[in-house]
Each structure stands twice: as C-alpha cells, then as structure tokens.
Amino acid sequence: MNDVAIVGAGTTKYGKHLDKSATDLAQLAVKEAIESAENISIDDFDGFVLSSQNPEILQKQGNSVNHFSEFLGIKAKFATRVEGACVSGSMGLITGYMAVKSGLVDLCLVVGVEKCYELPSSSDIMAAFSYVIDRDWEAAFGSNAPMGFAMFATRHMSIYGTKEEHLAMVAVKNRKFASKNPKAHFQKPITIEDVLNSRPISKPLKLLDCCPVSDGASAIILTRRELAKNYTDTPVYIKGIGQFLINENVISSISDLTEFTALKIAAREAYKRAKIEPKDVDVAEVHDCFTIAEILEIEALGFCNKGEGGKFVEEGETDLGGKIPVNTGGGLLSRGHPIGATGICQAGIIFEQLRGEAPKGRAVDAEIGLTQNLGGWGTSQAVIIYSR
Amino acid sequence: MKIMEVPPRYPNFEQTAIKKFWDSLKEGKLLATKCSECGKTEFPPKIVCTSCYSDKMEWIELPKRGRIYSFTEMHVVPTGFKPPLTVAVVELENGVRLFSYVVNARFEDLKVGDEVEIDFQEMNWYDYKKHPYFVFRKV
Numbered sequence: 001m002n003d004v005a006i007v008g009a010g011t012t013k014y015g016k017h018l019d020k021s022a023t024d025l026a027q028l029a030v031k032e033a034i035e036s037a038e039n040i041s042i043d044d045f046d047g048f049v050l051s052s053q054n055p056e057i058l059q060k061q062g063n064s065v066n067h068f069s070e071f072l073g074i075k076a077k078f079a080t081r082v083e084g085a086c087v088s089g090s091m092g093l094i095t096g097y098m099a100v101k102s103g104l105v106d107l108c109l110v111v112g113v114e115k116c117y118e119l120p121s122s123s124d125i126m127a128a129f130s131y132v133i134d135r136d137w138e139a140a141f142g143s144n145a146p147m148g149f150a151m152f153a154t155r156h157m158s159i160y161g162t163k164e165e166h167l168a169m170v171a172v173k174n175r176k177f178a179s180k181n182p183k184a185h186f187q188k189p190i191t192i193e194d195v196l197n198s199r200p201i202s203k204p205l206k207l208l209d210c211c212p213v214s215d216g217a218s219a220i221i222l223t224r225r226e227l228a229k230n231y232t233d234t235p236v237y238i239k240g241i242g243q244f245l246i247n248e249n250v251i252s253s254i255s256d257l258t259e260f261t262a263l264k265i266a267a268r269e270a271y272k273r274a275k276i277e278p279k280d281v282d283v284a285e286v287h288d289c290f291t292i293a294e295i296l297e298i299e300a301l302g303f304c305n306k307g308e309g310g311k312f313v314e315e316g317e318t319d320l321g322g323k324i325p326v327n328t329g330g331g332l333l334s335r336g337h338p339i340g341a342t343g344i345c346q347a348g349i350i351f352e353q354l355r356g357e358a359p360k361g362r363a364v365d366a367e368i369g370l371t372q373n374l375g376g377w378g379t380s381q382a383v384i385i386y387s388r
Numbered sequence: 389m390k391i392m393e394v395p396p397r398y399p400n401f402e403q404t405a406i407k408k409f410w411d412s413l414k415e416g417k418l419l420a421t422k423c424s425e426c427g428k429t430e431f432p433p434k435i436v437c438t439s440c441y442s443d444k445m446e447w448i449e450l451p452k453r454g455r456i457y458s459f460t461e462m463h464v465v466p467t468g469f470k471p472p473l474t475v476a477v478v479e480l481e482n483g484v485r486l487f488s489y490v491v492n493a494r495f496e497d498l499k500v501g502d503e504v505e506i507d508f509q510e511m512n513w514y515d516y517k518k519h520p521y522f523v524f525r526k527v
C-alpha cells in the first residue's frame with residue numbers, strides 16, 4: 001500500500017462572498033492549491049473528490065460531481081462526492097487518501113465547498129441546515145445546531161463544573177489566532193467580556209460561542225510518497241487516520257452528553273495507525289463549531305483528562321507555548337465554517353504549519369500535526385495525523 | 389411571503405408502520421418498541437431491533453416520570469418557530485431517554501436531575517397540521 005503525501009493546499013477567504021458562486025469559490029481554492037505546488041496542471045489529476053454538504057438545498061443544484069467538473073475543468077478516472085454533514089471535508093480527504101493508497105489514482109484533487117449566502121436571511125440558512133437534524137424526532141421542535149451542543153455544555157458544566165468563562169476563553173484564543181489569518185471570516189480580537197455579554201443563542205451558548213455561517217472553498221492535492229518530490233520539496237505525509245460513526249443520531253439517544261464517545265474511538269484508531277501517542281502531537285486543528293466542542297475534543301483526543309478541558313484552556317495549554325496549541329488557524333469559531341470545506345481547510349493549516357510557513361503569532365515548530373472534524377452531534381468523527 | 393421555511397414533509401400518520409405510536413399519543417399514552425427476542429427497548433420506535441435484528445417487536449408503554457438529563461433554551465430558531473423555546477433530554481424511570489419541550493420552565497428554573505412528568509399537547513408538525521405529541525412538565 002502506498003504512503004500518501006499532501007503536495008499542495010489552497011483556500012479562499014471564508015466569509016460572505018456575495019459576488020461568487022459555489023463553483024467560483026471552488027475554482028479559486030483549486031487555483032491556489034495548484035500554484036502552491038510545482039509542475040501541476042488541472043490535466044494532471046486522475047482523481048477528484050468533492051465534499052459539499054448541501055448544494056441540493058442551498059443552490060437547488062444536484063449532480064454535484066458533474067456540475068463542478070464543468071467549472072473546474074477536471075477529468076478523472078475516479079470521481080465521487082462525499083457528504084456527511086460537517087465532517088464532509090475529512091470524509092473527502094479520507095476518500096482521496098484511500099484512492100491514492102490503493103493505487104487507484106496517482107494525483108487526487110480533494111475540494112470542499114459551501115456557498116450559503118444565497119438565501120435571503122440567516123433564518124432561511126438555518127432552516128436549510130435543519131435538514132441535517134432528524135426530521136421526525138428532533139427538527140420538528142425547531143432544533144438547530146446550537147441546541148445539541150448546548151445540551152453537551154449544560155451537562156458538562158453540571159457534572160464537571162466547567163464555567164461559561166472557560167467557554168469564552170476558547171473563543172478569545174481562537175480569535176487571537178484568526179487575527180493573524182487574513183483568510184479568516186472574523187479577525188478582530190475579542191475579550192472574555194465580549195463573549196459573556198453577547199446575546200443568548202441556545203443557553204448557555206451565546207453568539208460568540210458559536211461559529212458563523214460562511215461561504216468558502218478549500219482544496220488539497222494528494223499523491224503517493226514516490227511521486228511527491230515531483231511537486232514539492234516539502235511534502236507532508238498522512239501518518240494515520242481514524243474514523244468512527246456511532247448510532248446515536250437523535251440527541252436523546254446519545255449515551256453520554258459529557259463526552260464525544262465516537263471521537264475517543266476514532267482518536268485511538270488514528271494514534272495506533274500513526275504509531276504515536278497524544279503527547280507526540282505538536283499542533284492540532286479541532287472542530288470548534290461551538291466553544292464547548294473544543295473542550296470536549298481536547299479531552300477525547302487525550303490532550304487532557306476528562307472533565308479538565310476548561311482548566312486546560314484556562315492554564316494556556318492550548319495556546320502558543322502550551323502543551324498543545326489548538327486551532328492556530330482561528331478555528332471554525334473565527335475562521336468560519338463553510339460546511340464541506342472545513343475538514344480540508346484544517347488539513348491546509350496543518351500543511352502550512354509542518355512546512356514552517358505559518359506566520360509569526362501563530363507559528364508552531366511542529367513535526368506532527370492532527371486534524372479532527374465531526375458531523376452530527378459529534379457522533380460521526382474523523383481524525384487525521386500528519387508528519388513532515 | 390417567506391421564501392423559505394423549514395421545508396414541509398408529509399409523514400403519513402395513517403399508514404406508517406408505527407401508526408400505533410401516533411394513535412396512542414391521542415389517548416395520552418407514550419409507547420416505545422421492545423424486542424421480544426433480546427429485550428432491547430427502542431426509542432424512537434423501530435420495526436426491526438437494532439441489536440439482534442429480530443422483527444418480533446412489541447409495544448410497551450413508557451413511564452410518565454423522569455429526570456432532566458440535560459436542557460437548553462433556544463433563542464434562535466428556524467423560520468416558523470417562536471423563541472424562546474426550552475427543550476430537554478429526559479431520562480425516564482426505566483432508563484429510556486426522550487427529547488421534547490419543557491412547557492412550564494425557563495432555563496434559569498431548571499437543573500440537571502430535576503423531576504419532570506410527561507404531558508401531551510397538540511404541536512405543529514411539518515405538514516402544517518396539528519398532531520398530539522408528548523412534552524415535559526417540571527414537577
């Protein structure tokens with residue numbers, strides 16, 4: 001089986017792109033990815049994976065792989081579209097990884113894209129995303145993403161004494177990193193008071209505990225180790241992957257609302273395959289769709305003990321100079337969350353870190369990086385481990 | 389005119405395989421399915437057991453009391469709903485967990501472990517008709 005390398009990465013700025021379509025955004029991300037490598041033209045790809053959560057509803061456009069191929073100018077002997085709600089991006093990366101690892105393709109383009117600001121209002125966008133929630137047993141109550149993560153927050157706070165201030169510290173740290181990332185949706189630094197004083201969304205979560213809805217696209221280029229040097233002197237290798245899906249999709253079915261059980265399993269698998277332990281990870285991009293999620297994730301990934309995530313953040317262990325800098329790209333909270341693109345953007349940020357290309361203020365001297373991406377109420381999880 | 393709301397769907401309450409569940413709500417009874425081979429109780433109800441895959445499922449009535457397992461109060465909801473809405477996951481006396489509205493309490497009135505009872509009321513459903521459903525009432 002082939003070792004798999006990343007040789008290129010690109011992303012659009014995340015935010016409101018009122019003047020660009022989903023395919024425009026995808027083109028711009030792919031252009032940057034191709035230009036980040038050497039000797040690659042669009043004709044060189046023989047694999048194409050598209051991660052997009054919701055074009056059928058946001059754009060009223062089906063047949064995604066064909067549709068995007070027209071605008072990307074791509075031909076491929078293996079092409080597929082991947083959808084798994086918010087973990088679509090990492091599922092796409094893992095699909096591309098498998099295609100390269102098995103020898104099915106030599107050079108694979110993985111593109112994630114979501115274009116939300118076509119619908120007239122934010123409640124229309126929220127209604128569109130409520131499709132991901134079980135229609136009969138949950139969404140009928142007006143449920144939406146903040147509701148489910150707030151359930152985790154309430155329970156974690158009740159059992160472990162995690163405080164609203166701990167949640168706010170996650171938002172403040174990630175915004176600080178985003179202030180050094182010109183591609184981030186929000187770049188203006190915020191304070192703990194800003195977070196605590198922001199309006200309630202789903203109590204105890206407030207506006208600044210929640211990631212924004214964003215437009216954007218990100219792309220990654222995968223090839224096998226033997227070919228990587230044709231495209232770059234500094235490839236980054238995928239050392240191990242771990243994915244886990246657990247049959248607890250309805251919020252009342254989740255066996256433990258103080259942890260991401262599926263992530264503990266996915267992480268164990270990824271560490272085993274990469275032959276490393278949590279303490280070996282130098283930098284991590286995790287799925288902070290809500291501040292509470294980052295706390296549950298650093299616990300489930302084994303960076304700190306269960307129940308101690310809030311304290312770990314408070315002690316600065318997830319900041320630069322701490323045990324494990326987390327979300328140096330700004331996280332979903334500040335960088336933004338164009339659903340299908342997020343996992344792919346995370347990989348691009350680790351690619352940048354491991355190549356020593358991250359700017360001052362968010363650069364980590366890293367040998368090993370990790371990305372974690374989730375779907376549903378954290379019940380579908382993907383972990384990818386990378387090395388220089 | 390709203391351009392988009394949570395899109396309607398039209399579950400057929402008259403022909404569904406779990407018609408008995410919906411019918412029982414009208415009589416103030418809350419049912420779940422229980423596998424007669426391995427004993428697993430399923431909620432939402434299912435026609436095949438997700439554990440042993442037997443199709444010998446029987447209906448059981450769920451207890452009417454439980455405790456708050458977790459809760460939140462939604463202030464931003466999709467088009468068509470009116471905030472704030474207090475919702476909870478409740479663990480019944482037999483361990484089954486349910487999700488619904490808490491109709492008589494706000495976020496600040498609740499804590500994990502509070503006792504609630506099951507009540508029934510008409511709710512707007514996706515087909516824009518009213519259907520009876522279960523809700524929670526803080527005791």
Ligand SMILES: [Zn+2]
Pocket residue numbers: 423424425426427428437438439440441442
């Ligand atoms: Zn059974």
